[in-house]
Amino acid sequence: MNSIHNRLFILFMSGMLVLVGIVSVLYYQRTTQIIHNKISDLAQKNISQTVGLFDLLLQGYDSITKSLNSNYEMLRLIEERDSSTEQTVNIFNERQITNILGAIYYSRDDIVGIHVISSGGKNYNYARNFDSVIDANFSTTEWYQKLQDSSGEMVWLGLLQGSVINQFQKESMFVFGRKLFDLSDHRVIGVMLIETNPQPILAALSNVTISPNSKVYIVDQNDRLIATTAEDKQNIPSFAGIQRPEVNKIIVDDRTDQLIVAARAKMSDWTVVGLTPKGDINAEIVKTREYLYYVLVILIFLATALAGLVSRTIASPLKLLIREMKQVEMGNFKGSVNVNSFEEINSLVSSFNRMVYRMEELIERITLASMSEKNAELQALQSQVNPHFLYNTLDMIYWMLDEQENDRLGKVILSLSQMFRYSSDWQEASKTTLRQELEQMRHYMTIIESRLEGRVQTVVDVKPEWLEVIMPKMTLQPIIENAVKYGLEPLREQGVLRVWAEVHEGDLHIVVSDNGVGIEEGQLQGMQALLTEDFVAGEGLRSARAAQQLEEGSVRPRRGIGLTNVHRRIVLMFGESYGLRITSKREEGTTVTIVMPLPRKGDHLA
Template sequence: MRRFRSIRSRLFLLFMGCMTGILILMSFLYYNRTLSIIHTKVSDIAEKNISQTAGLFNLMLQGYNSLSKSLNSNYELTRLLQEKSSNPAVSIINERTITNIIGAAYYSRDDVLGIHILSKDGKVYSYERQFAGVIDNNYAQTEWYKKLGESSGNMVWLGLYPGSPINTMQPQKRVFVFGRKLYDLDNHKEIGMLMIETNPSPIMEALSNVSISPGTQVYIVDDDGKIIASSEQKGTKRPELEKLPKPSEDEKIVADGTSKELIVAANASLAGWTIYGLTPKKDIQAEVYRTTKFLIVVVLVLIILSTVLASIVSRNIASPLKLLIREMKKVEMGNFSGSVNVDSFEEINSLVSSFNRMVHRMDELIETIKASTVSEKNAQLQALQAQVNPHFLYNTLDMIYWMLDEQENERLSRVVLALSQMFRYSSNWEEAARTTLGRELEQIRHYLTIIETRLGGRLQTEIAADEKWMNAPLPKMTIQPIIENAVKYGLEPKEGVGLLKVSTEVREKKLLIKIEDNGMGMDGETLKRVRETMAAKHQRDAGAKDVGPRRGIGLRNVHDRLVMMFGETYGLRVESELMHGTTVVVAIPIPAEGEGEG
């Protein structure tokens, strides 16, 4: 026993010594390398981010510039803006044509919120999402109007505004605004001004691309030092932007700046903007601190794991434990038939014996639960079937049919035969009340024979089910209750000829059986109650009384049986509109090849 302990101690010390030495050496090399990578990569990332952002802005602004040029180069637009007619009808047509041209440009881009054209004679043509045409009468005194007036035809980037600068009724939602003077390209005569409002989200999203830490502040500054847009939060101290280094065209600057910030800058050459990104150095150092803490934690955890592993190896119990773990994985995969046999220490032998007993007990419990679940589902299915299981004397009806046939009363005999076939079908509840779509449609044809005879030509029916789905399995008496509801509540009260159609289609990996009628339909409140009646399963399980119209109870019964047979993702869906008819969709799984045959 003392010799065994001595070997264990030596193995423990040897294992721990090797592992600790390797961990310390690897941790030292990893820390130095990581520190070097962080310092070199941060500058590279910052430069790439600012370069990509500048490129994004140039592409974005180029698209906006092209949009404004397309309007200025539209010959019909420039002609109509200069045309003056004394005929009011012609003026209205011209104004409508101008608005249509602006609308076409408006819908050419998803981010455009409003386009406004201010003609030389004081007219304003606008195309916006809402409240179009409610224009600020004092727009000529605004700063943005003066900037456009001072320009020489080039694009003027006006920047971000808290709301539409020209439409006083628009909601106060931030917009990015730009514009230019409009000229007649034939004689270079000024004919008005163009102002476009766009969603600022692309600009703000591009700003976030510059950030390399949560504390990074990004600013877009124009040539006059005015901030076009920024990502700064409320209460943040704004830096002295005029003292920051300004890059030349196509140049990127990465500078330490002050001792507290890392500064990156680049130009958006198309607009003459300068983009600045200011990242606090404490954020960069925080990454180093996190890396250091993480490394310390990892080393400590590895030392602890090495100690545990050394202890396990030294006690020579790895082999029986591996065997036990392998068997546990089989249990995890659902295999409860195996058992573990080891000859080791008494404690391990006891653990293995307990594990074997537990697995066998779990296997017995699972089989018991399976049997209980199957029995419960069968009982529920039989209880639901009892609500629709007719007990008819179809043999008597067959006799009446032959008596009528002998008397050559063809119409009445056809009705009696159809009723007899319906009773025969509905009273046969074999095979767990399963049937096929083809048999169910055959039953429906018998039912419709009776209904068409009773309504005397007021009902037209169409069964357009695809032949390849005739063997699709479904609960018996699924479609007939739906058609009964359609006839009783929808088509019988309707004046004139009613239409009833049964069709199939495949959608979202489901087979849909659609029963449509053009009857009276349901109002919104009635439709809501019908849907609630079908959905309120917890009320039915608790024994609550049914509420809602009788049609909802019948549909609920069908829905419950579909859910019982196929699962919660299948069942009924009801759509209806008052005086326009009702559509009931039966959703069942697409049958596998050969399923339901016979």
């Protein structure tokens, strides 16, 4: 959580999610409102068209009844037949009346039957599959009473199951009728009843439906069902709580679990009511919500990718800069950061690269100065070695000349010449190989063996693979000199000097061992302590206490000068982990181990 990448990602992602959430909520609310308004407008248009179509049908039916009521010939024949007793005339008149009814019947496809009942009880019918009037007590039926109670207006009896006249007609019918009046004196001469196919009415009602589960009802002012598109005609909802609209007015009510749309027909006191479940209305909203969910998932995915890209664009250059800083912290000044990001980050990276370059340049200068200082110190240290050896060699030559041993003198002078030549060549920054050091040691031992007359025996056991190891020049000679002078010369018997090389714990150990008199415990501890102190002294930081000991000679004996010198030169060349290790036992001998790093592949003396 503390990384800039994660924080930028979370910040950007949170902002995007909040923005997407707000936009989604507003979009959903607005879309829901639009859908509700759209459905409400659609329902109003549908019911308005339905009521208009319904009024047109009723007007057509009203025209049929008016045409019959104004047919003078049919009214005359009905009155004449009621008053005539002649059978032939009655039959002829009945046929004429039936023909007039037939003409009206065939004028429209939706008429199922036309029935006229005179005041004298005569029936005239024109219908499909009509045999006879089955109900002889029709005068006491409800529909007949409604027609009789009317004052001449159209009486809409509604959608009935089967014919009220023809018992054999079981199909649903839309039934209406009116009284018949004499045109001259306005006497009631009978009633007419027309039965029509209900499909035009139901088709008109179906226009109100806005979903498969919508149901449309026609109810009168007493909440009696006239017609419906519902298949279940037994479980009819209550219409008592529905407000009755005025003519040319539409009522829309969505306060319940159903959308209620109501309108009133002009030709009757009937109200058309449409009921649509809210679940059907919300189906489109549900689809919109599902679509919105898909869009949200895609937007979240895109926001995540965009947040990751933005945070990575900012954080990646900074991470690269941090990694390079860690490299600089570990001492690697060779790298540089190359990025192409924001202007501020590019400026920061450029400043870092310039800083590292200047640090590298400064370190290189310091390194060159330090190398020059170390080389000067090596030269100064090396110059301490030659006077001691030169003094001893000149002393030996003096005694040999005195004894006039010319052959031995020739060998000694030759070895001395080789040693002077080797020690005076410092072109390779005081570096040499173990092979050359061993060769120099043999020249030195030639001189020593001549001086000690065979009292010292030298054994060298170094594998050829280590002969090309690089080491400081004049490393073995001071160690050999100390071993001979302080270890083997005081010995009354023949001394043995052994030199060998071995690998120990990943380092190369060159061991110089003698079987001389050894070193006293206190003196050995003092020498080991001086070697430890010289780790610091070798870096140019010698303490005042070490300098005082050098002047007073209180700790460092004469024999320690050469060993400390060699130790410091090894430390300067290879590091503080390397140098000399001294062990000794009184009357048993002394061992000096030169610890150096194993040569890497390809290392050689340039």
